[in-house]
Amino acid sequence: MxxxxxxxxxxxxxxxxxxxxxxxxxxxxxxxxxxxxxxxxxxxxxxxxxxxxxxxxxxxxxxxxxxxxxxxxxxxxxxxxxxxxxxxxxxxxxxxxxxxxxxxxxxDPSPHLRATSPPLIAGKIADARAHLMARTGSDSHDLAVPADAVAEALRSGDMDGVLTAVRDLVGAGPGLTPAGDDVLAGLFAAVVTLSPAVAPEATTTLTRTLALTGGAVVDRARHVTTAVSAELLHHAVRGEVADLAAAVLHAFTGRRPLTPALDALLAVGATSGRDLAHGLITGAALVLATAEAGDPDRPATTVGAR
Incomplete structure (x- = not known):
């Protein structure tokens, strides 16, 4: 190539x-x-x-x-x-x-993240949630529950559950890239890119389930959401993201300052940056919870904990 x-x-x-x-x-x-x-x-x-x-x-x-x-x-x-x-x-x-x-x-639209530790990324997730609370007035919104449902299905390796849960997200909301798609894109991209950086062995089931369901999710998106949004989901399931999202992912591993990266992403569109940020945080929390569950010396984290 x-x-x-x-x-x-x-x-x-x-x-x-x-x-x-x-x-x-x-x-x-x-x-x-x-x-x-x-x-x-x-x-x-x-x-x-x-x-x-x-x-x-x-x-x-x-x-x-x-x-x-x-x-x-x-x-x-x-x-x-x-x-x-x-x-x-x-x-x-x-x-x-x-x-x-x-x-x-x-x-290269695929951020290659340096190896990091669960304690470090846990702190970054907490900081990101606090910053969103300060900037948007809430660290949650209407799509938080279905996003957590997708995350839990991925974590358990439930392919049917993933496909069922995404129905509440794909195409949800108005605009060129509906809010549900932005959340889902962030979630998928975070799983693909952060898993090898945090705990590749512990997250094998997680990444395999996403690989097996990603094509079906994108196919559904091409029928129920905008062409622009469906294309971005196609790239997200391969770990390919916009530069501003990549900066946040690098910040989760400690390579870049978190607050400026989040602020730049939040400035995108009316709600797209916010929703993509929610998805990235949800995906990062899923990777963290999966990594901690694979470590017998650490208590498991609930994916949707806020």
Whole structure:
């Protein structure tokens, strides 16, 4: 794959961008049609044969399926694009109307977290919950109960239980990325990325259950929620997240300051950042509880404890 990533070039006069390696097969592959699904000043979402990719301004959110342009919103790089407009992607380039983008470099949307200990991550979870309480007035909301139900089903290895529990989350709420999807994406991404950093052996059942059910969850999402949200869930079950969520995950392991990372995430959208943060905390608590249950010298933590 790296050879393919290094070979892409694209038009010499195009705007350069940094592309997620998660969408390398589409970007580096042969040209194929794309269609504008949604267009905003900071981001444009393009449908292709197998999914969805985003083109975002430099000061937009670096999604796990994004090509991040070298210029910001003020330069109006996405002006003039509209829903239904058609173009092409492939051979290291994207062309839609006047927008011409070439891949200049790649980024990895999967945060590789350093090993950490249950006591350290327990403190970070407590701090994160306290900060959310201070910022939002509550460390819980209407989706906390179904999120905890998904977590408990994952912890027990109950695949049917996972699929039943996600029905109360997938597509719940309005917007481009409904609140239930944001919570679920955060939960899944935290499980995938934190499990090997905290206790890979103790969390084997947890990660296996998620691997076996993730495809079914994403398939359901493609039928009941927005295309943008379903695509982000597809990446979340693989541990691929936006840069702001990755920063919070790194903070849980002590690699970055927690408060600035949470504040940056909470600033995203009307509620998306908050809901994604809830999901990350719930997933982190699930990993912690599973790790502690595998240690006979430590008392088990309840996943939904707040």
């Amino acid at each position: 790296m050879d393919a990533l290094e070979r892409v070039t694209g038009p010499a006069n195009a705007t350069p961008g940094a592309a997620s390696s998660a969408i390398a097969p589409v970007l580096a592959g042969p040209p194929q049609p794309v269609r504008v699904l949604a267009a905003f000043p900071a981001a444009v979402y393009l449908e292709h044969a197998t999914g969805l990719l985003a083109v975002v301004a430099a000061d937009g959110v670096q999604h796990p399926n994004a090509v991040v342009l070298s210029v910001g919103v003020a330069a109006r790089p996405l002006a003039g694009l509209h829903v239904g407009q058609e173009g092409t992607v492939g051979d290291g380039a994207i062309g839609v109307g006047q927008l011409q983008v070439t891949v200049a470099r790649w980024f």
